[in-house]
Amino acid sequence: MAHHHDNDKEINYVGDSRVIEKKEKMVPKDYSEFPGKTEAFFPNFLLKEWMVAVVVLVGFMALVMTEEPPIGEQADPTNTGFLPVPDWYFLFLYELLKFKWASGPFVVIGTAIVPMLAFGALFLVPWLDTGKERRPMKRPITTGIMFLALIGTVALTWVAWDEHEKQLASLPKGEAEAKIVDQRDPAYDIYKNNACVNCHGQNLEGLQGPPLRGVGDYYKPKEIMKIMDEGKGNMPAGMFQGTALEKKQLADWLSKQKTGRKITEEQ
Amino acid sequence: MLKNAYEWLDKRLDITPMWRDIADHEVPEHVNPAHHFSAFIYCFGGLTFFIVVIQILSGMFLALYYVPDIQNAWKSVDYLQNEIAFGQIVRGMHHWGASVSIVMLFLHTLRVFFTGSYKHPREFNWVIGMSIFFVMLGLGFTGYLLPWDNKAYFATKVGIQIAASVPYVGGAIATFLQGGEIVGAQTLARFFALHVFFLPAVLLGLLGAHFVLIRRQGISGPL
Numbered sequence: 001m002a003h004h005h006d007n008d009k010e011i012n013y014v015g016d017s018r019v020i021e022k023k024e025k026m027v028p029k030d031y032s033e034f035p036g037k038t039e040a041f042f043p044n045f046l047l048k049e050w051m052v053a054v055v056v057l058v059g060f061m062a063l064v065m066t067e068e069p070p071i072g073e074q075a076d077p078t079n080t081g082f083l084p085v086p087d088w089y090f091l092f093l094y095e096l097l098k099f100k101w102a103s104g105p106f107v108v109i110g111t112a113i114v115p116m117l118a119f120g121a122l123f124l125v126p127w128l129d130t131g132k133e134r135r136p137m138k139r140p141i142t143t144g145i146m147f148l149a150l151i152g153t154v155a156l157t158w159v160a161w162d163e164h165e166k167q168l169a170s171l172p173k174g175e176a177e178a179k180i181v182d183q184r185d186p187a188y189d190i191y192k193n194n195a196c197v198n199c200h201g202q203n204l205e206g207l208q209g210p211p212l213r214g215v216g217d218y219y220k221p222k223e224i225m226k227i228m229d230e231g232k233g234n235m236p237a238g239m240f241q242g243t244a245l246e247k248k249q250l251a252d253w254l255s256k257q258k259t260g261r262k263i264t265e266e267q
Numbered sequence: 268m269l270k271n272a273y274e275w276l277d278k279r280l281d282i283t284p285m286w287r288d289i290a291d292h293e294v295p296e297h298v299n300p301a302h303h304f305s306a307f308i309y310c311f312g313g314l315t316f317f318i319v320v321i322q323i324l325s326g327m328f329l330a331l332y333y334v335p336d337i338q339n340a341w342k343s344v345d346y347l348q349n350e351i352a353f354g355q356i357v358r359g360m361h362h363w364g365a366s367v368s369i370v371m372l373f374l375h376t377l378r379v380f381f382t383g384s385y386k387h388p389r390e391f392n393w394v395i396g397m398s399i400f401f402v403m404l405g406l407g408f409t410g411y412l413l414p415w416d417n418k419a420y421f422a423t424k425v426g427i428q429i430a431a432s433v434p435y436v437g438g439a440i441a442t443f444l445q446g447g448e449i450v451g452a453q454t455l456a457r458f459f460a461l462h463v464f465f466l467p468a469v470l471l472g473l474l475g476a477h478f479v480l481i482r483r484q485g486i487s488g489p490l
């Protein structure tokens with residue numbers, strides 16, 4: 001609004017309001033005071049910013065087009081075997097709660113005290129670090145604390161992720177409801193004539209061991225042969241006693257045990 | 268012609284000061300990557316906003332198909348992803364955009380922190396920025412449940428259990444988030460409302476305040 005600052009009047013108002021006009025206004029520093037070349041925001045600088053945005057957008061869309069967004073099975077509250085995992089940016093909090101001093105009777109430390117101290121300090125940092133100096137090297141305490149916090153967060157996230165991957169890998173694969181693929185394959189007889197059948201069942205349905213139906217969704221023949229040789233979980237090493245050729249045949253057949261539900265690359 | 272239209276509008280609406288504030292101001296050299304390549308670190312704030320715009324747009328299109336009830340939520344996501352033209356792309360943008368926006372926000376926060384830009388007179392804008400960070404984390408947490416697959420369900424269950432173990436207020440937080448005693452139909456409806464109405468409204472308000480303050484105070488000077 002256009003104001004006429006009238007020096008004859010004793011009081012000046014802002015526009016047509018009753019707000020009295022202040023003598024001093026908070027006006028940002030004139031940019032010509034900055035050294036070097038300034039540039040108009042619109043359109044010059046905005047165009048350059050848009051160039052940066054385009055580069056990011058291309059990378060982002062490449063990610064979107066190559067990586068299908070995951071969707072699992074519909075939620076089943078009665079599913080007891082599911083390994084819960086939060087989105088990656090919450091993993092550090094999740095991992096924090098696994099420390100002995102931050103869980104069980106001391107869970108308050110993990111859920112309230114540590115996060116409140118850390119995030120409280122982050123919120124209030126302008127009032128904790130009040131010096132005039134802005135360069136990070138010239139305020140070593142602030143910079144140091146932030147670096148330690150960053151390293152801690154990254155380490156916790158990495159450990160949580162790694163642990164989750166390992167837990168996922170140790171879960172038994174295969175599903176009892178899936179169908180047996182290629183029942184007439186001679187490999188099925190190899191299976192029945194070996195120790196496999198005692199734990200995984202006549203029909204691959206699983207007894208003491210997990211079911212092997214649909215196991216091909218998860219393993220390639222080489223990986224299956226490795227499990228036969230080295231064992232996995234409760235399964236001892238060297239359970240398969242047949243010849244190398246039979247082992248190969250059996251592994252090939254087991255890797256064909258796909259549910260067909262998951263859309264894999266080759267389909 | 269265009270000038271006449273502008274004059275006509277300006278006479279009635281006084282748009283010149285608005286235009287000056289939004290578009291017509293100088294950008295100092297030290298934040299301009301065209302002059303110093305290392306100044307790209309000053310781009311992270313703008314890029315965060317760019318990704319947020321992508322999130323809002325892709326979210327609006329997802330809402331055309333998404334059904335927030337426990338019978339149909341998963342089915343509607345499965346349908347829009349596998350049956351609708353470009354559904355997978357739009358959901359992919361929203362899904363990956365959530366992670367990318369957190370990354371950008373994180374980088375922007377680190378830039379502001381290590382350049383000491385939160386110092387006088389910009390203390391308050393730092394607090395607004397941190398609030399934006401927490402609103403974004405809230406959007407991530409509530410959005411994670413919406414596809415209603417096992418991963419979503421059990422992650423939310425654990426998340427709420429963790430919140431419930433906070434002393435004094437934990438029980439109240441858990442009840443508020445769940446809308447009852449279990450993670451179920453109420454929870455999904457609630458998370459949907461929070462994710463689509465409440466949190467975005469707060470986010471837009473905070474972003475507006477963030478930008479107004481940047482214009483009032485200017486960008487912090489060179490180090």
